[in-house]
Amino acid sequence: MKILVTGAAGFIGSNIALELEKQGHEVYALDNFYNSDFRNLIGLKGEIIYGDITDREIYTGLPVVDAVVHQAAITDTTIMDQAFMMRVNVEGTRLLLDYAKRIKARFVYASSAAQYGNGPVPMKESQKRMPENIYGFSKYAMDNLCMQYSSDINVIGLRYFNVYGPREQHKGGPASMVFHLALQMMDGKRPRVFRAGQHERDFVYVRDVVRANLLSLDYEGSGVFNIGSGRAESFNTLIGFINESLGTDYPPEYFENPYPFYQNKTEADISLAKKELGYTPRYPLKKGVEDYIAWLRNPPFRVEEKRAEHK
Secondary structure (H helix, E strand, O other): OEEEEEOOOOHHHHHHHHHHHHOOOEEEEEEOOOOOOHHHHOOOOOEEEEOOOOOHHHHHOOOOOOEEEEOOOOOOOOOOOHHHHHHHHHHHHHHHHHHHHHHOOEEEEEEEHHHHOOOOOOEOOOOOOOOOOHHHHHHHHHHHHHHOOOOOOOEEEEEEOEEEOOOOHHHOOOOOHHHHHHHHHHOOOOOEEEOOOOOEEOEEEHHHHHHHHHHHOOOOOOEEEEEOOOOOEEHHHHHHHHHHHHOOOOOOEEEOOOOOOOOOEOOEOOHHHHHHHOOOOOOOHHHHHHHHHHHHHOOOOOOOOOOOOOO
């Protein structure tokens, strides 16, 4: 299968592109290299294309493919520039959908659990969506837009929960707290989290997210599905798992939460994804942390922490 991956030099996009090629697919990797890392694509044999999804001119030169796996987006939840967020995440997606519709390609895209806000948990695809910030709202608008195209092509949206894992190092503050806490502790520092570490997240390992995208390429239909681990864990529990993997015993250092739009708890109801896509997560948090720590101890390139923000 010929597959175009957008945001291919980014965190999730690079993991998807490399795995698709490993599975024998012909991969075209599209990225504007604005907030990504070229090192993530070292080893990819497919064509690497420089381009921005908001640039109408690139679509005349893109190849005819069987599927588009759309991961390109502004993912920093602390960005408050509404016009910028909507232009990239929504209008860029609209242009990409028009391209996919024109060539009759299946469309798999990254949605987000951020649009649930502080809604009831476990979070279901059918519940009321109440995003707390412009990032969550942009994903809300993306879902609405993408489903408008589902009568013409297969459109599958994956609402990611808190994804962590290899190749997220370039993201800086928006990288997962698993990444930031692990590097702090590997550097001999106490892990810093919001007081008192009781906030909970559905942490989902990137290898499970990649598998969800691959399963979506075989799904004969359209829809939006939660992709998480199906279980919320506190930051204190996460720190315990990192300590266990590192053989350390660092106590948390707590500080006040400066964000009024903070999600206190996320947990995915993944029953629909299990039923429709055959998705079952293989990496509960403890196992995912162990695998990630092993990668961080011997990465293919230098990895260091940039500005960290608790998420």
